Amino acid sequence: MPIWQVVRPSFPVTEKLIYLNHAAVAPLVLPAAERMKWLAGDGCLYGSLHYDQWLAAYESLRTATARLIGAHRDEIATVKNTSEGIATVALGLDWKPGDRVVAFREEFPANYYPWLRLERRGVTVEWLSIYDPLERIDAAARGAKLLAISFVNYLSGHRVDLNAIGSICRRHGVFFFVDAIQGLGVFPLDVEQAHIDALSADGHKWLLGPEGCGVLYVRREWQDRIEPVEFGWTNVAGFADYGSRDMTLRSDAGRYECGTLNTIGIFGLEASIRFLLETGVERVGEAVSALASQLIRGVRELGYEVLGVDAPGARSGIVSVRKEGVDARRLVSRLKDAGVIAAPRQGYARLSPHFYIAPAEIDRVLDLLS
Secondary structure, eight states, X not given: OOHHHHHGGGOGGGGTOEEOBTTTOOOOOHHHHHHHHHHHHHHHHHTTTTHHHHHHXXXXXXXXXXXXXXXXXXGEEEESSHHHHHHHXXXXXXXXXXXXXXXXXXXXXXXXXXXXXXXXXXXXXXXXXXXXXXXXXXXXXXXXXXXEEESBOTTTOOBOOHXXXXXXXXXXXXXXXXXXXXXXXXXXXXXXXXXXXXXXXXXXXXXXXXXXXXXXXXXXGGGGGSOOSSOOTTSBTTTTOTTOXXXXXXXXXXXXXXXXXXXXXXXXXXXXXXXXXXXXXXXXXXXXXXXXXXXXXXXXXXXXEEOSOOOTTOOOXXXXXXXXXXXXXXXXXXXXXXXXXXXXXXXXEEEBOOTTSOHHHHHHHHHHHO
């Protein structure tokens, strides 16, 4: 049985829509919605009586995330969003005038602005293109302090070779940061194989969880060198002792958690990540890639231009298209009227199917695009 048929009951959105907007905000997978509903109901009836279950969910999210990326639970923190994770690293490192960062022009603003702002502190940012050859990245990395790149580009869907770039960073002693929000949960990612030093991702896209709850990975050997820039009562080791004034930091990545966590979001994100782990990320990626390929073939036959390159392994679940004489915003609006959800982005119509979408639904979308 195809994977989309197996998981289809967990996506009630399919009863209403053909949802091709996972690169923006995804519909909640049913187990995530149910867990969040349970907590809301329990909180209404019992307040914090079952607080022990909240703590268990925090721990379960850390262990599930660690399993997803090949890390240790001590290297996982809960954050509000990808941006907070990026800012934690960008502001927490000890920068000196003359330090150099390698970043990429096509990035989403969340992985662009924090590095650009470092120029105020005398840091030089060398801007490359995500389409540059590895030789160009290798040359730029020599002598750099940090390299920051997205796993998958938000507009073109270009998927970079993290293992190759990570090897370059390790060889040159460069801190390797990854914005993983557009690829995590779809394509396998191992922080050890890719030599990633820090990674951030929110849960509301391909992870099929809620907004306002994400994860930050920081390699253990770097935690004492990245200072928490937001500081509250839970950053410290003795946070459960309200009378203590000892500011010794927690011994794990929890040191980057500043205050009360988004408990209902954690319940949802933990459930969605576990759902993906049980399904198998490799199977998810294969299904998403097949749907994207089906879309690409179809729109090209209809005369659309597809953004990005077709190199092996470079495509993801994001397909951005445009056609001369066709306004992307009007096209997306017309699709919406027909029950198909996509997004207009910078002159393109961006289509981003997840693995539960049926191939016949892609055919339906292509009919609407003709």
